[in-house]
Each structure stands twice: as C-alpha cells, then as structure tokens.
Amino acid sequence: MNFTLLKSDKNTSARTGILQTDHGTIETPIFMPVGTHGAVKTLSPQELETAGAQIILGNTYHLYLRPGHTLIKDAGGLHGFANWENPILTDSGGFQVFSLATLNKITDDGVEFRSHLNGSKHFFTPDVSMDIQRHLGSDIIMAFDECPPSDADFQTIETAVKRTAKWIKQCWDYLKSTPPIHSWEQTLFPIVQGGVVPELRKRSAEEVVPFAECGIAIGGLAVGEEKNAMFDTIALMDNILPKDHPRYLMGVGTPADLVESVMNGVDMFDCVMPTRNARNGQLFTSTGKLNIRNGKYKDDFSIVDENCSCMLCQNHTRAYLRHLLNVNEIYGLRLASLHNVTYYLNLMKEMRTRINDGSFSPWAKRYLDNYKK
Ligand SMILES: [Zn+2]
Numbered sequence: 556m557n558f559t560l561l562k563s564d565k566n567t568s569a570r571t572g573i574l575q576t577d578h579g580t581i582e583t584p585i586f587m588p589v590g591t592h593g594a595v596k597t598l599s600p601q602e603l604e605t606a607g608a609q610i611i612l613g614n615t616y617h618l619y620l621r622p623g624h625t626l627i628k629d630a631g632g633l634h635g636f637a638n639w640e641n642p643i644l645t646d647s648g649g650f651q652v653f654s655l656a657t658l659n660k661i662t663d664d665g666v667e668f669r670s671h672l673n674g675s676k677h678f679f680t681p682d683v684s685m686d687i688q689r690h691l692g693s694d695i696i697m698a699f700d701e702c703p704p705s706d707a708d709f710q711t712i713e714t715a716v717k718r719t720a721k722w723i724k725q726c727w728d729y730l731k732s733t734p735p736i737h738s739w740e741q742t743l744f745p746i747v748q749g750g751v752v753p754e755l756r757k758r759s760a761e762e763v764v765p766f767a768e769c770g771i772a773i774g775g776l777a778v779g780e781e782k783n784a785m786f787d788t789i790a791l792m793d794n795i796l797p798k799d800h801p802r803y804l805m806g807v808g809t810p811a812d813l814v815e816s817v818m819n820g821v822d823m824f825d826c827v828m829p830t831r832n833a834r835n836g837q838l839f840t841s842t843g844k845l846n847i848r849n850g851k852y853k854d855d856f857s858i859v860d861e862n863c864s865c866m867l868c869q870n871h872t873r874a875y876l877r878h879l880l881n882v883n884e885i886y887g888l889r890l891a892s893l894h895n896v897t898y899y900l901n902l903m904k905e906m907r908t909r910i911n912d913g914s915f916s917p918w919a920k921r922y923l924d925n926y927k928k
Contacts, residue, residue, distance in 0.1 A: 556742040566916040568820035576694040577739035583822040607900035610642040616651035624690035632692025645693035681725035692737040700746040705779035712750040720762035746774040751784040772803040793820035811926040829895035865897040
C-alpha cells in the first residue's frame with residue numbers, strides 16, 4: 556500500500572491524495588460508509604458504488620460475535636463474504652468493547668468483556684484483534700487501543716496513552732511474526748490517543764507514529780467533548796503528524812465537521828451519522844438539513860434535493876418519502892440512507908475537486924457560513 560499526495564491547498568491544510576491498495580485506489584479526502592455487520596444498513600454493494608463509495612468500514616467486534624471471523628475467512632474474507640471488491644477498513648473491536656459490551660476488566664494485557672448479545676465472556680488482546688482482522692482480510696487493519704470516555708480525568712487518559720503505546724508494538728510484532736491468511740496486503744494504522752490534553756496527544760503521537768507504514772489515525776475524539784476542544788486537537792495533530800501519511804479521523808461527523816477537518820489536514824472519515832440519521836428521517840441536502848417527518852412535508856411534492864443524483868431525488872417526492880418512513884416501509888429506509896450516503900460522498904468529491912483546482916478555501920468558508928444558517 557502506498558499514499559501519494561497530489562495537491563495541497565495554499566490557504567489551509569487541505570490536501571488531495573491517492574491511497575493505493577490491492578483492492579483498488581482510494582481518492583482522498585474520502586468518507587467511508589460504515590458496514591457494521593458486513594453491510595451498510597439497507598444498501599447493496601452496487602448502490603454504494605453508484606453513490607461513489609470507494610472504501611467501506613467493517614466492525615470487528617460485531618463480526619467476531621456474529622457470524623465469526625473463521626466463517627468469514629472461509630468465505631474469502633469480508634470482501635468475498637459481502638461481495639464488495641473495493642477496499643475495506645476494519646476497526647480493532649476496542650471501541651465497541653468499551654461502548655457496547657459489559658466491561659469486566661481492563662488490564663495492560665487486554666480487555667475482558669461480556670457480549671451485549673448473550674453475556675458470553677471474551678478477552679480481547681492486541682494479538683486477538685490482529686488475528687480477527689487478519690481473518691476478515693481488511694486492507695486497513697486498525698491498531699488495538701484504549702479509548703477513554705470524554706469525561707475521563709488526566710490519569711485515566713494517561714493510562715490509556717501508555718496502554719495504546721504498549722499495544723501498538725504488540726500489534727506490529729504480531730503482524731510481522733505471523734504469516735498472512737489472505738493473498739493481499741494488509742496495512743496497520745496506529746491510533747493516536749490522549750483525549751483533548753495537548754501534552755498527552757503529543758506524547759501519544761511520538762509513541763505510535765514510528766509504527767505507521769502508510770497511514771495513521773486520530774482516535775478518542777467525537778466521544779462527547781466540546782466541539783472547540785475537538786478542533787483544537789485536530790489542529791494540533793495537523794502540526795505534529797507526518798504529512799506523507801493519510802490521516803484518518805475516527806467517528807467524525809457532521810458535514811460541517813468534515814469540511815472543517817479537511818481544512819485541518821484530515822484525509823479519511825467514517826461515521827454512522829448519514830445512515831442512522833436517514834433512518835430517523837433527517838436528510839442532509841445542499842440547502843441544509845431537512846427533517847422529513849415534519850408535518851409540513853405531508854403534501855410537499857417537490858424533490859428532496861435539486862442538486863442530488865440519487866435514486867430518491869431522481870424518482871420520488873418529499874411527501875412520498877415522508878409517507879414511507881411514517882409507515883416504516885423498508886423502501887423508505889433505503890431511499891433515505893442512499894440519499895444521505897450520496898450526499899456525504901458528493902461532498903467529499905466536491906472538496907477533492909476544489910482542492911485540486913485551487914478554489915477550496917473560499918468554497919469551504921461559504922459552505923460553513925451557509926451550514927451555520
Ligand atoms: Zn438524493
């Protein structure tokens with residue numbers, strides 16, 4: 556895998572690049588739709604491709620519990636199992652263990668937890684996470700790290716930074732000392748932790764950057780901290796992290812968050828927001844957010860977004876979508892999800908075009924001003 560920087564914006568830290576994997580190339584900045592259980596909720600691989608998805612994310616914790624990583628390995632990895640031929644990134648499982656499962660104990664060795672499904676007991680270590688992700692066959696493997704909550708005190712964050720440093724070395728050693736399972740290259744992305752404490756962020760970056768081969772992630776943000784603190788931390792990371800690696804900001808965010816983060820040198824994103832909000836009736840459009848469940852759309856026969864090429868906007872009215880969601884019709888969930896994912900991917904495409912043609916910073920300022928209105 557390799558990353559080539561194409562163009563850097565003159566006025567901001569925005570840049571475009573190409574990330575080359577054995578399953579194809581990814582143009583950055585990019586958004587990765589989240590395929591929790593091996594599918595992006597309600598969408599087919601073909602629909603994702605049409606929407607412009609170049610890489611999707613799979614959740615190690617969920618796929619390990621159901622259907623199990625050895626079964627997925629037998630199906631040809633997650634690519635074969637889901638029939639998705641483009642790149643895949645898997646997370647380490649850690650974040651779901653911390654947020655969904657019942658935690659028994661965290662030690663320097665790993666995390667003992669009970670499944671949120673049936674209470675069964677499991678123990679994740681860096682080696683276990685690497686082994687599962689090897690079976691899943693993702694192109695990008697995420698390091699096993701500790702992500703403390705946003706209200707954690709200094710000492711808790713410091714302990715998480717120490718463990719994250721210990722565990723990245725173990726992840727690295729495991730991948731270097733054991734044979735690959737699939738025939739394609741898998742690259743490890745280390746994760747910088749440290750909450751919103753500059754001193755700890757710097758320390759964590761120093762400790763994990765040496766393990767970055769082709770990409771590095773900023774973890775531990777968008778977990779409930781203040782927006783200003785999040786962006787201060789992203790700006791700090793922009794100054795510290797090497798320029799020649801793609802930077803992946805985990806779990807972010809709103810369309811405005813994406814634009815502001817790209818301005819601060821971030822190249823890759825994932826978030827459940829476009830699909831989750833779609834199922835709740837919140838649609839992102841070129842003229843702002845729209846809550847389709849609102850009564851005023853009952854007999855609104857206009858289309859959701861004049862500037863969108865998705866199946867919803869090409870074929871159906873607001874009133875029709877509102878009706879489908881109100882009666883829990885599955886087609887409505889599909890249409891809304893497809894629209895929001897298309898919106899996010901088009902936004903990334905627009906940013907790439909603007910960075911490449913030199914018009915990014917005035918465009919980004921206009922976009923953020925409009926978004927706030
Ligand atoms: Zn649309």
